[in-house]
Amino acid sequence: MNRTSRLNCIIPPHLLKRLLESEDSEVRQAALDTMLTTARLRGERAVRASLAGPTATATGNGRRTVFDCDHGSFLASAALARSEDGPASADDSANRAFDGLGLTRDFYREVFQRDSIDDHGMRLDGYVHFSVKFNNAFWDGRQMVFGDGDGKMLGDLTRSLDVIAHELTHGVTEHTAGLAYHNQSGALNESISDVFGSLVKQWSLKQSAEEADWLIGADVWTPGIDADALRSMKAPGHAYDNALFGKDPQPDRMSKFVHLPDTEEGDSGGVHFNSGIPNKAFYLAAVGIGGFAWEGAGPVWYEALKASSAETQFQDFADTTFQKAGDLFGVGSVEQSAVLAAWQEVEIPIRGVPTGVARARSLAAAAGNGGVSRQDGLAALTRQVGELSAKMTRLAKEVAALKETG
Numbered sequence: 001m002n003r004t005s006r007l008n009c010i011i012p013p014h015l016l017k018r019l020l021e022s023e024d025s026e027v028r029q030a031a032l033d034t035m036l037t038t039a040r041l042r043g044e045r046a047v048r049a050s051l052a053g054p055t056a057t058a059t060g061n062g063r064r065t066v067f068d069c070d071h072g073s074f075l076a077s078a079a080l081a082r083s084e085d086g087p088a089s090a091d092d093s094a095n096r097a098f099d100g101l102g103l104t105r106d107f108y109r110e111v112f113q114r115d116s117i118d119d120h121g122m123r124l125d126g127y128v129h130f131s132v133k134f135n136n137a138f139w140d141g142r143q144m145v146f147g148d149g150d151g152k153m154l155g156d157l158t159r160s161l162d163v164i165a166h167e168l169t170h171g172v173t174e175h176t177a178g179l180a181y182h183n184q185s186g187a188l189n190e191s192i193s194d195v196f197g198s199l200v201k202q203w204s205l206k207q208s209a210e211e212a213d214w215l216i217g218a219d220v221w222t223p224g225i226d227a228d229a230l231r232s233m234k235a236p237g238h239a240y241d242n243a244l245f246g247k248d249p250q251p252d253r254m255s256k257f258v259h260l261p262d263t264e265e266g267d268s269g270g271v272h273f274n275s276g277i278p279n280k281a282f283y284l285a286a287v288g289i290g291g292f293a294w295e296g297a298g299p300v301w302y303e304a305l306k307a308s309s310a311e312t313q314f315q316d317f318a319d320t321t322f323q324k325a326g327d328l329f330g331v332g333s334v335e336q337s338a339v340l341a342a343w344q345e346v347e348i349p350i351r352g353v354p355t356g357v358a359r360a361r362s363l364a365a366a367a368g369n370g371g372v373s374r375q376d377g378l379a380a381l382t383r384q385v386g387e388l389s390a391k392m393t394r395l396a397k398e399v400a401a402l403k404e405t406g
């Protein structure tokens with residue numbers, strides 16, 4: 001896989017395209033400039049990659065350095081704004097980028113004992129005030145670059161911690177499963193970035209799964225724009241619905257899967273569309289388990305990510321999370337039952353689990369969702385299993401007794 005030729009941008013192409021249709025010429029111009037600059041960077045990276053081969057990753061104990069592009073679009077001419085041990089910058093964007101890189105790095109270190117993005121202390125470089133009215137933020141495999149937004153639609157992209165964590169998680173995925181960025185594996189790649197992007201935000205705010213907003217990019221729009229966020233993991237398809245961008249196109253279950261061509265025009269097979277399905281599964285699993293999502297569903301997804309590969313599909317990933325939940329928390333545990341029920345809800349039933357068991361377990365987990373204690377539902381289920389096994393033991397003894405007398 002070529003790790004150096006792709007840019008991961010937070011604002012999906014279908015939203016930028018809508019901005020090109022705006023009645024405001026300044027908005028149209030900013031959207032066009034953003035798309036042209038991004039295309040130029042993509043081209044440059046592709047050429048560089050084909051000439052030089054993969055770039056070695058810079059190591060450095062996860063040390064952060066933030067540079068100020070001062071509205072230029074050549075990273076090499078950016079000036080140092082803040083370094084790991086240096087004083088705070090006078091520039092808010094530089095400080096926010098610095099903090100966001102640090103919180104993401106610390107989350108991975110403290111929660112998953114992961115040493116920076118590549119697990120080998122990769123240094124974290126950030127560039128702020130990139131280009132003019134640049135409506136995006138991206139990770140290019142080596143550094144994180146932030147635009148200021150056009151100020152009319154999109155604001156300064158350093159303001160969203162989940163955006164920073166989303167982008168850096170693309171790096172984590174590259175260094176683990178390497179999920180190919182197209183079709184289902186690409187939608188999983190996008191979903192993984194939303195999952196851990198949201199978890200970094202929840203972790204920094206010490207929010208439980210119930211308290212979290214489960215929105216991605218809640219702070220990217222300017223205050224005047226009628227939209228909650230870029231995406232909603234809790235309610236895919238409902239992050240926005242307005243005249244400017246239309247309705248959020250994300251599906252929340254397999255029967256609504258969006259079939260798009262594997263082209264740039266088709267969002268590489270709808271990677272920013274269909275990520276809604278695994279996003280919803282994660283949300284359901286996290287809420288089904290309850291408490292802090294980075295302690296329950298988070299580790300399950302992280303282990304499943306590490307066990308995945310480039311062409312992993314939704315079904316494979318779902319099956320792996322079920323298995324990992326069993327490994328981490330025990331077969332038949334609350335956690336594993338919640339994972340099972342979550343995937344069933346988005347119409348990806350786990351393979352190899354008899355439907356009766358799946359139904360019973362999902363009922364038990366649903367009892368937890370509905371306010372009735374999940375523990376009660378599970379306790380009832382466990383009791384039934386206990387009674388059944390006691391019956392079996394009695395029966396076995398009777399058979400043995402019969403044999404002896406016979």
Ligand SMILES: [Zn+2]
Nearest residue numbers: 008009190193
């Ligand atoms: Zn992304």
